[in-house]
Amino acid sequence: MTVALRIGIAIFGLAILAMLGFVAELAVVRLRAVAAGGPVPPPAQPWHDLVKTTRKRRVRPEFASPLHPLWPLAACAATAGATLLLPDALLRQPVFDLPLLLGLLALGRAARVLAALDAGEGASGRHAAREALAGVWADAIRLLALVALVLAARAPDDLRHLAILFLAIPAALATLSAGAEVPGDYAGPDRALFVTEAMLRRVLLIALALGYAAITTIPRLEAGGAAIVLAAALAWGLPRKWRPRVASGMAFMALALAAGRDVPVESVAIGIGIVTMILGLVRLWRRQVPVEAAVLVQAGVALAGFGIGIDFGGWLILVGIALARLAVALGGDGVMGRAALAGLPPFGLFAGDYLVVRSAGLPLGAALGIGLALGAVLLLVPAAPASTIRRERRFAAFAVLILLALLGLAPTLVFR
Amino acid sequence: MPRTGRTRSKPKLVPVLAPVLAGILAAASCCFALAAWLVPLWSARLPALGPHGIVFATNAGRENLIACLLPAAAAGLLAARTGHAAIIGLVFAVGVALFAADPYALFFAGLFALLLIPRAGPFGWAALPAVLSTLALPIPPDASLAPLLVGCATLVLAGWHACAAPNLAHLARSVAIGFAGMALAAIGLGNPAAALVAAEAAAFAVPVLGIVAAEIEIATGTCSLDWLGGLARGMPRFSALGFGGCFFAALLPPGPGFHAFRAVLERAIALGGGVGAIIVLALSVGFALNGFAMVRAFGLTCLGRPRSLRAAAAEEASRRTLTALALPVMAGFVFGIAHAPVAAALLAALFLLVRRFATRAGPVELPPFEAGFARPPSWLPFGDPATQITGTGFASSLPPPPRAARVRAWIQAMRR
Numbered sequence: 001m002t003v004a005l006r007i008g009i010a011i012f013g014l015a016i017l018a019m020l021g022f023v024a025e026l027a028v029v030r031l032r033a034v035a036a037g038g039p040v041p042p043p044a045q046p047w048h049d050l051v052k053t054t055r056k057r058r059v060r061p062e063f064a065s066p067l068h069p070l071w072p073l074a075a076c077a078a079t080a081g082a083t084l085l086l087p088d089a090l091l092r093q094p095v096f097d098l099p100l101l102l103g104l105l106a107l108g109r110a111a112r113v114l115a116a117l118d119a120g121e122g123a124s125g126r127h128a129a130r131e132a133l134a135g136v137w138a139d140a141i142r143l144l145a146l147v148a149l150v151l152a153a154r155a156p157d158d159l160r161h162l163a164i165l166f167l168a169i170p171a172a173l174a175t176l177s178a179g180a181e182v183p184g185d186y187a188g189p190d191r192a193l194f195v196t197e198a199m200l201r202r203v204l205l206i207a208l209a210l211g212y213a214a215i216t217t218i219p220r221l222e223a224g225g226a227a228i229v230l231a232a233a234l235a236w237g238l239p240r241k242w243r244p245r246v247a248s249g250m251a252f253m254a255l256a257l258a259a260g261r262d263v264p265v266e267s268v269a270i271g272i273g274i275v276t277m278i279l280g281l282v283r284l285w286r287r288q289v290p291v292e293a294a295v296l297v298q299a300g301v302a303l304a305g306f307g308i309g310i311d312f313g314g315w316l317i318l319v320g321i322a323l324a325r326l327a328v329a330l331g332g333d334g335v336m337g338r339a340a341l342a343g344l345p346p347f348g349l350f351a352g353d354y355l356v357v358r359s360a361g362l363p364l365g366a367a368l369g370i371g372l373a374l375g376a377v378l379l380l381v382p383a384a385p386a387s388t389i390r391r392e393r394r395f396a397a398f399a400v401l402i403l404l405a406l407l408g409l410a411p412t413l414v415f416r
Numbered sequence: 417m418p419r420t421g422r423t424r425s426k427p428k429l430v431p432v433l434a435p436v437l438a439g440i441l442a443a444a445s446c447c448f449a450l451a452a453w454l455v456p457l458w459s460a461r462l463p464a465l466g467p468h469g470i471v472f473a474t475n476a477g478r479e480n481l482i483a484c485l486l487p488a489a490a491a492g493l494l495a496a497r498t499g500h501a502a503i504i505g506l507v508f509a510v511g512v513a514l515f516a517a518d519p520y521a522l523f524f525a526g527l528f529a530l531l532l533i534p535r536a537g538p539f540g541w542a543a544l545p546a547v548l549s550t551l552a553l554p555i556p557p558d559a560s561l562a563p564l565l566v567g568c569a570t571l572v573l574a575g576w577h578a579c580a581a582p583n584l585a586h587l588a589r590s591v592a593i594g595f596a597g598m599a600l601a602a603i604g605l606g607n608p609a610a611a612l613v614a615a616e617a618a619a620f621a622v623p624v625l626g627i628v629a630a631e632i633e634i635a636t637g638t639c640s641l642d643w644l645g646g647l648a649r650g651m652p653r654f655s656a657l658g659f660g661g662c663f664f665a666a667l668l669p670p671g672p673g674f675h676a677f678r679a680v681l682e683r684a685i686a687l688g689g690g691v692g693a694i695i696v697l698a699l700s701v702g703f704a705l706n707g708f709a710m711v712r713a714f715g716l717t718c719l720g721r722p723r724s725l726r727a728a729a730a731e732e733a734s735r736r737t738l739t740a741l742a743l744p745v746m747a748g749f750v751f752g753i754a755h756a757p758v759a760a761a762l763l764a765a766l767f768l769l770v771r772r773f774a775t776r777a778g779p780v781e782l783p784p785f786e787a788g789f790a791r792p793p794s795w796l797p798f799g800d801p802a803t804q805i806t807g808t809g810f811a812s813s814l815p816p817p818p819r820a821a822r823v824r825a826w827i828q829a830m831r832r
Contacts, residue, residue: 060779063721063798065648065655073774077766084762098685099678100759103669106707110668113711120646120720120798125805128715132708133813139704147681147696151688185782189774252697259693 020203022046046199050192058188063120071115072186072193078107079197083204098150102143105204108197109135115194116183124184131183137244138175144251145172146208151258160257160265167254169209174247176202266307270364273303277371284378291328294341295321297375298349301368305356308364313355320349327401335380336401342376347401487747488623491740541592541626545618549599549611564604564691568698570597575705576817579712582807584629584639587713591665592622594702595676601695602680605687610679617664617672620748624661627741628654631733632717636726641713641807646722646798647730654733655718660745666710667703670752670760677703712810723801 025046033040060068082104085097113135116128145168152164180202182194253272260268277300283293298321305314320340324347328337343349353372357365574594581587595618602610631654632647633639648655667673677699684695722728733741753760792800 054774058779059782061782063646063649065646065719066652067648067656067659067719069779073767073770076770076774077763080766080770081759081763084766099674099681100669100756102703103667103674103678104763106666106703107668110666110707110711114715114719117711117715118719120804122803122805125720125810129805129810129813132711132810135711136704136708136814139707140700143700143703144696147685147700150685151692154688188779193770193774255693255696259689259696261688 020207022199024203024206025199050195053187053192053195054189056188056191058190059185061119061121061185064118064185068115068118069190071111071118071183072190072197075108075111075115076193076197076200078104078111079200079204082108083200086204086207098146101208102139102146105142105201106135106139108201109138112183112194112197115186119184121185127181127183131181134244137248141171141175141244141247141251142205144248144255145169148251148254148258151255151261160261163265164254164257167250167257171247171251171254172205172209174243176205266309269307270304271307273300273305273307274367276300276303277368277375281371281375281378284375290338290379291325291333291341294338294375294379295325297371298341298343298353301343301353301356301372304360304364304368305352308356308360310356310359313352313359316352316355317349320347320352324349331401338379340401342379343372344376487743488619491623491627491743541589541622544592545596545599546615548596549603549608549615561604561691563600564694567597567600567602567604568694570594571601571698571702572597572705573817575702575709576814578709579705579814580811580817581709581713582640582642584625584632584641584713584717587709588622588625588629590709591625591706592618594706595622595673598676598680598699598702601698602676602683605680605683605691605695607679607683610676610683613672613679614676616751617676617748620672620744620751621661621664623744624658624741624748625665627737628658628661631737632730635730635733636724638724638726641716643724644717644722644727645720645801645804646718646727648718650728650730651718651732653738654741657738657741657745658718659714660748661741662710662714664748664752666707668707670756670763672748672751672755673706675752675755708814712807716805716807716810721798721801721804723804723806728798 026043029045030040058069082101085101085104109131113128113132116124116131148164148168149172152161152168180198182191182198186194256272257265257268277297280293280296280298280300283296284290298317302314302317302321305311305317320343324337324340327340331337340347340349343353353368357369357372359365360368571594574590574597578587578590578594581590595614599611599614599618602608602614629639632644635651636644636647638644664671664673667677680695681699684692684699686692687695722730732738792798
C-alpha cells in the first residue's frame with residue numbers, strides 16, 4: 001500500500017470518525033435527557049453547542065502558567081493523532097502500532113490533568129487528582145484489553161475467542177467515562193477543543209472495539225454486538241466505584257485466556273476460580289466487607305465447578321448467591337444471611353458446593369472444601385447480632401431464605 | 417584604613433574546568449553518535465591491568481548507549497556545584513563498565529561506581545540502568561526467568577514509589593530504578609536491544625530530573641512536592657526544560673521513554689504465552705503509574721499557585737544550569753524523533769493545525785476565584801496554600817507503596 005493511499009485512508013477515516021463522534025455525543029445527550037425526564041434536544045444540538053462555544057472569548061485565570069493555552073491544543077492533537085492511526089490499525093490486523101495508539105491516548109489524558117492543575121484552585125486540583133487516578137486505571141485496562149484482542153486475533157478459535165471478546169471489549173469500553181469533563185477554567189475555543197477531544201476519544205475506542213469484533217469474527221458479528229451490550233450494562237449497572245475494578249479483572253482474565261493458548265479453557269476456569277476463592281478468603285481474613293468477600297469465595301467455587309464440568313452445581317451456586325445476597329439486602333447482615341452465603345445446609349448454596357466438591361477429585365476437592373470451611377468460619381465467627389435485621393422487611397427476607405432452603409433440598413429430591 | 421570594597425576571590429580550578437570538560441563530553445557525544453554509523457566494531461586489550469588483563473570492546477548496541485550517556489555526563493558536570501572529582505571518576509568508571517567485556521573490570525568499575533553514586537548525584541542514577549544491563553547482558557537466554565521477574569517487580573514497585581514520592585529527589589531515584597527494571601525485563605525477554613533503549617532513555621530522563629530537584633532545592637530551600645507550585649511563572653525556561661524530563665520519564669510519545677516501552681511491549685506481544693503476559697501486565701501497570709507520577713510531579717511543582725513564600729519568590733535558574741538541562745532534553749527529543757519521525761511529524765502538524773484554526777483572540781484575564789474560602793491575608797498574595805491540593809493529597813487515593821521498614825515490621829510481627 002502506498003504512503004499516499006494510507007494517508008488518504010487515514011484522513012477519510014478521521015472525517016468518518018468525527019461524524020460518528022457527533023452521533024455518539026447526540027446519543028448520549030438524548031439518553032440523558034430521556035433519563036432525566038426532560039425534552040429531547042434536536043439532532044443538531046451538539047454541533048450548535050460546539051459552534052456557540054467557539055464564538056466565546058478565551059479566559060485565562062490569574063495564576064495560570066504560560067503553558068495554560070497549550071494544554072487543549074496538546075490534548076486535541078494527541079487524540080486526533082491516535083484517531084488517524086485507527087484505519088491503518090484496522091487494515092493491518094493483527095499487527096499495528098498499538099503502543100503508539102495507547103501512548104497518544106495517554107498523552108491526551110496527561111494534558112487534560114495538567115490543564116486542570118494549571119488554574120491552581122482547590123476544586124480543580126481535586127478534579128485533577130480524580131482524573132489522574134481514573135487515568136491510571138484507564139491506561140492499564142486499555143493496554144491489557146487491547147493486547148488480549150491482538151493475541152486472540154492471531155489464531156481465532158471458537159470458545160476461547162468468544163470468551164476473550166466478551167471480556168476484553170467491555171473492559172476497554174469501560175474506560176470511556178474517564179476524562180469526559182472539561183478541566184479547569186477554560187472557555188471559548190479552548191473549551192471546544194476539550195469537548196472535541198472527549199468526543200474523538202469516545203468514538204475512537206468504540207470504533208476500535210467494534211472493528212476488532214467485526215474484522216476478527218465476521219461470521220459471529222452478533223458476539224461483538226452482545227459484548228457491546230454487556231459493556232453498556234457494565235457502564236450503567238455497576239456503581240462508579242466498582243467499574244474500574246471489575247473492568248481490570250475482566251481485562252486481566254482476557255489476557256490470561258489469550259496468553260494461555262496451550263492451556264485448555266477448563267483449566268483456566270479452574271485456575272481463575274481458585275484465585276477468586278483465595279482473594280475472597282484474604283478479604284474475609286482482613287475483615288473487608290464480609291458479605292462481598294463470601295460472594296467471591298462462592299463465585300470461585302462456581303467457576304471451578306464450570307471448569308470441572310459440573311455445570312448444574314455452578315448454576316446452583318450462582319442462583320444461590322443471587323438469592324442470598326437479596327436476603328441480606330432485605331433483612332440485614334444477620335446470622336441467617338451469613339449462613340446462607342457461607343454455604344451451610346439447608347440453603348441452596350450447600351447443594352451446589354457439595355456437588356462441585358464431590359466431583360472435583362481428591363486434591364482439588366479437598367482444597368475447595370478446606371477453602372469453603374475456612375470461609376464459613378471467618379464469615380460466621382464475628383457475626384452481627386440478630387437485632388440488626390430490619391423489622392419492616394423481615395417477612396421478605398425470611399421468604400427469600402425459605403426459597404433458598406427449598407433450592408437446597410431440590411437436588412436431593414431430583415437425584416433421588 | 418578599613419577596607420570598604422568587596423575583595424574578589426581567585427576562582428577555583430574545578431569550577432572553571434567543569435564547563436570545559438562538559439563541552440568536551442558533549443562534543444564527544446556528537447562524534448560518538450556519528451562514529452556509530454561510520455566506524456566498524458572494534459576491541460582492544462590491556463594485558464597489564466587486572467589479573468588477566470582488560471578487554472575493551474564495542475558491540476552493535478553499546479556505542480549508542482555511550483553516545484546517550486555522554487550528554488548526560490556533560491549535563492551532570494555542568495550543573496554540579498560540588499563533587500566534580502567524584503563525577504569525573506564516575507564518568508570514567510561507567511565508561512570502563514560499558515566497554516569492558518572482562519568480568520573483573522566490569523565488577524571493579526561497577527563497585528567503584530556504586531561507591532561514588534552518593535556523591536555523584538543525578539548522573540550516578542542515570543548510569544544505574546546502563547551498569548545493571550551491562551552486568552545482565554551476559555546471562556544466557558535459557559536462564560532468563562530471574563531477570564524477567566526481578567525486572568517486572570522492580571518496574572511496578574518503582575512506579576508505585578514514584579507515584580507517592582514525597583520530593584523530587586525521591587522521584588528521580590524511582591525513575592532510574594524503574595528504567596533499570598525495564599532494562600532487566602527486556603534482557604529476560606531475550607531482547608538486549610530493548611534493554612539498551614531503556615538504558616538510553618534513563619540516560620536522558622534521570623539527569624534532568626536530578627538537576628531539577630537540586631536546582632529547585634537551591635532556589636526554594638526544599639524539593640518537597642507539598643511546598644512547591646507555580647514555578648512556571650518565576651522560572652519559565654527552567655520549567656519548560658523540566659517538563660522535558662518529566663515527559664521522557666512518563667513514557668509518552670515521542671520521547672525516548674516511550675521507545676523503550678514500545679520496544680519491550682512489541683517483543684512481549686510477539687512472544688505471547690505466559691512470559692509475554694507477565695511482561696504485558698507489568699508494563700501496563702508501570703506505564704499507568706509512571707504517567708500518574710510525572711503528571712503529579714510536574715503539575716504540583718510548576719503549575720498552579722505557589723504553596724510557600726520561597727516558591728513564590730523563586731527566580732529563573734542560571735544560564736549554566738539551563739544549558740545543562742537543555743543538553744539531555746534536546747538530545748532526548750532528537751533521539752525520540754529519530755526513532756519515530758512519522759509520528760513526531762504527525763503530532764507537530766496536528767498541533768500547528770489545531771493552533772491555527774482554534775486560537776482566534778487573546779484570552780481575557782479571569783479574576784482569582786477562592787472557591788468559597790475567605791480571602792487570603794495580604795502576606796499571601798498567591799492565595800492560601802491550605803486551599804490547594806498537595807502532593808500527599810493528590811496521591812492519597814492510591815494505596816501507599818510497600819517500604820522496607822514496613823515490611824521489616826510485618827516480618828517481625830509474623831515471627832511473634
